[in-house]
Amino acid sequence: MASARIPRRTLCAAVESAAAAGWRSRWERLKSTKAGVWCRGLLSDYKEACRDVVVSAWERPLKASVYASLLGGACLCFHLKPDRPAFDARLLECSNQLGLLSPWIRSGTSDSHVQSLVKLRNEGRLRHVGLGFLSLVYRADYDPSTALYEAQCSGLSVPWRELPHRVLDVGFAGRWWVLHAKMNNYDINEEEFKNLPAHMQSTSPPSVQEVERNESLHMASWTPPPPVEETDHETVEDQQSEKQ
Template identity: 30%
Template sequence: MLRSLAKTSARVPNLGSKVKFPARLKGTIVEKWADYWKNLFIDYKQMLIDLRNDIQDEPKKAFKWTVGLGMLYLLGKNNPDELDFKDNLKRIGNDIVMVSEPCQNPKSIEHLRFLETCYNAGVIHYSNLGIASIMYTSELNDSCDLYKSQCKYLQPSYFSFPSRIVDVGFMGRWWNIYIKTSNYDVN
């Protein structure tokens, strides 16, 4: 691929000198449009040539960048969403129902009841951060129209936000619900 790029870079200047506009199109928007695309192609061609030279000069650095960008892409691709959270919550709830009440872990049951209460009240929210996701609670429902929900002095501070985080989704899994309900049948 790098060799074909080098051959292409030699052909482009010759192609630009061979293409001539008729006299009636000179100075019109068509010529300006063609010049724009020609200059854009030349800029990208030069960028790819510089990239090729950088890769050849420092292959370890290029490998590190490639692995890092690949990992960011995979983390973003495997980032769980709110539907995954709800599905996980329902699946674990169905599994816990099959266990007799004396054998259930009280901490798991308490956490699931808290999440169900938050969903019923409409105070649980989802936020996508690109490579990770968070589920957090607010004090009031979005449809609530009380004075407390509109007054900026009564809004929660940014410092209280970490305490309102319910779960963190990363690498295709919601970790808090996984940790708190992994031993749901152990009392």
């Protein structure tokens, strides 16, 4: 039995060595091909580029920090870029906020802008396009499902040079900026104060002294009045008798 195991082990070792030699020969032939040479050159270039980046960052940490901050900011802006569902949700939220106010209270600027966007949305004329770090919402002339020749013909579509005149909102860093600006002071009706004098149409925040004075008056209003001293009834009568 022992004599039979020795030739078997020798044969297995010979087969393994032959397979390893064949694998090495095939790997050498693969590395010597054009694709292998190109891959080795590409890996070598990437290795040198990474080494140069590490060395440059070590020698100039301030410059590397600025570049890293710009790259991180660009990635963050790309990740926070709002999409079309976010615009629809924000538009409906603004419409609900204005609907809770009386027409005599809500801002005319906010109401007209939101109502125009809602009308375009209901007509299917709002379009959305993503531009890397930005998102644009613009108006179109027709709904894409409209069965009109003007709406379906690609030759009559709106050219890109007219896009700046059709942009309705810009999305950046997780916010729609035009809609946010239009909703500023949406609960103040500017038309309500247009007939007031000029000095009453604008108000300024109170100064620190006025705020402190108002707070002191408010605290003093909560202070109980001092007790009135009660005089003895006999003492009052004596004083009256002396006067007589």
